[in-house]
Amino acid sequence: MVERTLVVIGAPRRNGYTRDLSNHLIRGLERGGTQIDVLDLADQNIALCRGCYGCWGPARPGRCVQNDDMASALDRYSLASLVVWVTPVYYYSFSALTKTFIERLLPLTRPSPSIGPTLKLVKNALRSPETMPRKMALLAVAAHRDPRTFDGVTKTFELVAEGMGAEPVGILLRPESYFMDFPASKPVTMKRVQTAAETAGFELAREGRVSAETQRRVSTPLTRNDDTFNRHFETYWAIAKEVGSSGSDRKKITEAAARDLRILMPELVACFDPKAAGDLVAVIHFAFSGKQAGDWAVHISGGTCCLASGQPADWDTRVSCDSKTFVDIMLQKVDPRGAMAKGALELTGDRRLFSRFRRLFPPPST
Numbered sequence: 001m002v003e004r005t006l007v008v009i010g011a012p013r014r015n016g017y018t019r020d021l022s023n024h025l026i027r028g029l030e031r032g033g034t035q036i037d038v039l040d041l042a043d044q045n046i047a048l049c050r051g052c053y054g055c056w057g058p059a060r061p062g063r064c065v066q067n068d069d070m071a072s073a074l075d076r077y078s079l080a081s082l083v084v085w086v087t088p089v090y091y092y093s094f095s096a097l098t099k100t101f102i103e104r105l106l107p108l109t110r111p112s113p114s115i116g117p118t119l120k121l122v123k124n125a126l127r128s129p130e131t132m133p134r135k136m137a138l139l140a141v142a143a144h145r146d147p148r149t150f151d152g153v154t155k156t157f158e159l160v161a162e163g164m165g166a167e168p169v170g171i172l173l174r175p176e177s178y179f180m181d182f183p184a185s186k187p188v189t190m191k192r193v194q195t196a197a198e199t200a201g202f203e204l205a206r207e208g209r210v211s212a213e214t215q216r217r218v219s220t221p222l223t224r225n226d227d228t229f230n231r232h233f234e235t236y237w238a239i240a241k242e243v244g245s246s247g248s249d250r251k252k253i254t255e256a257a258a259r260d261l262r263i264l265m266p267e268l269v270a271c272f273d274p275k276a277a278g279d280l281v282a283v284i285h286f287a288f289s290g291k292q293a294g295d296w297a298v299h300i301s302g303g304t305c306c307l308a309s310g311q312p313a314d315w316d317t318r319v320s321c322d323s324k325t326f327v328d329i330m331l332q333k334v335d336p337r338g339a340m341a342k343g344a345l346e347l348t349g350d351r352r353l354f355s356r357f358r359r360l361f362p363p364p365s366t
């Protein structure tokens with residue numbers, strides 16, 4: 001059981017994905033019964049380390065020459081047995097907020113050559129080293145999918161932990177952050193990620209470390225492959241532009257993205273079940289009117305399914321409706337049969353194909 005945990009949040013954006021996920025982690029820590037102190041660096045006035053080594057000099061040993069919030073932060077840090085670093089990935093590294101805080105930990109150490117089998121910095125005896133954090137964990141959140149995105153953060157975390165004489169007890173890496181709230185595509189997976197973050201907190205509090213399985217679950221992919229990721233990523237920022245947001249108004253972008261057919265149509269096709277299709281050969285034409293007016297064609301053949309935008313030359317079934325109606329059907333807010341009965345959705349051609357729709361494209365279950 002870990003007695004005291006300090007969660008250091010180094011995310012400048014208050015409504016970002018890093019904070020979202022850290023809330024799940026904190027819930028788990030609470031459930032696990034550790035005493036929690038959350039140090040939100042965005043609320044602190046902590047200046048850059050000046051590199052003067054004043055804290056190593058005779059005048060103010062173990063204390064910084066600057067007078068800001070770091071003095072009380074150092075006391076809080078020193079009391080913790082476990083520190084959890086929570087940071088967004090900025091240019092393949094910790095955020096400057098987090099890095100600034102780490103640099104200002106210098107008064108906790110004293111000059112040492114750091115030669116030998118470990119990097120261990122020598123702790124400053126004046127700062128009660130016996131109460132220093134003995135364990136460290138990391139939660140890092142990034143927008144990208146490339147696994148190298150986290151190399152800098154992970155390595156820095158491991159070296160900082162070693163240097164400060166703490167054991168690294170959990171590395172939680174969450175890529176593809178923008179897709180963390182696309183409800184139509186990955187509701188079940190997202191729930192799994194959030195549960196894994198909470199479990200990680202619980203394990204940290206109870207066992208003092210995160211299991212490999214929980215770490216793996218936090219990183220569960222939200223997009224199927226790099227191509228899908230790249231396309232959705234570009235659409236996300238196109239939507240941000242269209243809704244007139246700088247990217248900081250995440251709610252506005254997410255709400256629009258959740259209903260955008262440029263994301264929903266590829267996600268629909270990704271749910272295709274080849275077993276349900278058998279030897280079916282068919283083309284379904286979607287003719288949408290309204291806000292997202294446009295044509296899409298879904299081609300099914302030989303147990304595969306592909307999507308094209310624009311009108312197909314030939315089709316077997318045509319689905320005509322307002323784009324809003326179709327989005328509501330996809331989000332399971334509207335029943336397609338009810339929409340047909342009301343005349344809000346019109347079917348032309350082979351109607352049997354439409355009755356197989358749910359079996360051909362079952363909603364995501366992972």
Ligand SMILES: Cc1cc2nc3c(=O)[nH]c(=O)nc-3n(C[C@H](O)[C@H](O)[C@H](O)COP(=O)(O)O)c2cc1C
Pocket residue numbers: 011013015016017018019088089090091092093141142143144145149177178
């Ligand atoms: C200055 C800056 C640099 C960034 N660098 C990276 C990066 O190197 N790799 C990456 O995947 N995401 C990068 N991002 C995106 C963030 O990691 C992303 O927004 C993520 O969701 C975490 O931030 P949030 O908590 O504000 O949402 C960067 C964002 C900013 C503002």
